[in-house]
Amino acid sequence: MNEQLIVKNFGPIKDATVDFKKVTVFIGPTGGGKSTLAKLAAVLRDVDFYAQQNGPEYLFDYYSLEDYFNSSSALELSRGRYKVKAKGRRITYDHNTRRLINSQVKQATQVFNKQSTDKIPELAKTIRATAKSTELVSTEIDEIVENIKSITDTLIHETSLEILKLVFSKIFFYKHPVYIPSERIFVSALNNSWAGLMRDDIGLPAPLLTFANNYAQIRSEVNALHLPMFDVKYIHRKDEDFIEIKNNKKLINLHNAASGIQSVAPLLVLIEHLAKSNEQAQSFIIEEPELNLYPTTQQGLLNWLVEKCTTGENDLTITTHSPYILSHLNLLLYAYQVAERHPDRADDVAKIVPRESWINPKEFAAYHVEGQKENGVHSIVNPETGLISYNDLDALAGNSATEFDQLLDINAGLEAE
Structure with a gap:
């Protein structure tokens, strides 16, 4: 999967570049922009954004993003050779993308239109043969044939829209992302x-x-x-x-x-x-899977989600507040690495971490999202180890450990007196 999202001046996101992988994770404080990035991925992956008659603004309204635009907002999604931009609510494509899309739509539509047009004489012939036994006059027969042609033309137009949607579903893999909101309880x-x-x-x-x-x-x-x-x-x-x-x-x-x-x-x-x-x-986008769950249960759920949501060409994006989720992701990443380095010990690794839940570090991305800050959206994956940085894990766990140490120092001082 080679997909990149660039967001500028959109709601809580000032400037962000995100590379989506088979598993992508956003963590950060409330209101930092995690859900905004997840929802934008859902909008820009949905074929209706490009092919629906209501215009792209429908999906921004659907995800409650309609108030996030301003005069300097800019969005860009690229996948392989294809690139789409949204300046304000207007969609634009680079020349190569438009050429590739138009070529596929034209060829597919021509094939369908020819098949449909070839059927019209057969329909007319059947109607005329049936009409003789019902005593319809010639003008009435012609009217029926014309009506059939009109209906067929309408179907051709509607199916052309479906063809356009199919073309985009092949480009972006999906038809409609599966967005699972935090209010699901x-x-x-x-x-x-x-x-x-x-x-x-x-x-x-x-x-x-x-x-x-x-x-x-x-x-x-x-x-x-x-x-x-x-x-x-x-x-x-x-x-x-x-x-x-x-x-x-x-x-x-x-x-x-x-x-x-x-x-x-x-x-x-x-x-x-x-x-x-x-x-x-399927593109699965899940808000806060850890809701209402004990830490060990969060880990069990994450195993299940990775197994089910990353088979074949499927991918998984989650937003989270939980450092337990991040710690367990490191376990799933490291299990893959150990098994890759020691293939003869892969079965031993699988006894500790289910094989279906291993994550290839090359197919993983994690970002800390605090969108209004400078460099507020940044990767927390260590490029050398392929794991989430332990410095970031410690920072995201909060200052409680540091504060506890400070209390111990004070306590030690009091005792010394």
């Missing part, structure tokens, strides 16, 4: 009330409603799923969601389960379903 808490909330349009965030709707549609297809980080089982039965605990015959309604399970279960069910698709690569 509401999905379990409100149980089956989502249909009414969406019908009444009560103003909940659009990504949350989309997540809830997607989950509601696919949960019956999953039916049962082991949640290893909790050692419980999710069960969907008769349009209800339950949790099964070992050695407990009575099922618990999901909305009565622990908050961590409520937050994680819909997330895992949706990803389990989508990750199995071989038709289209």
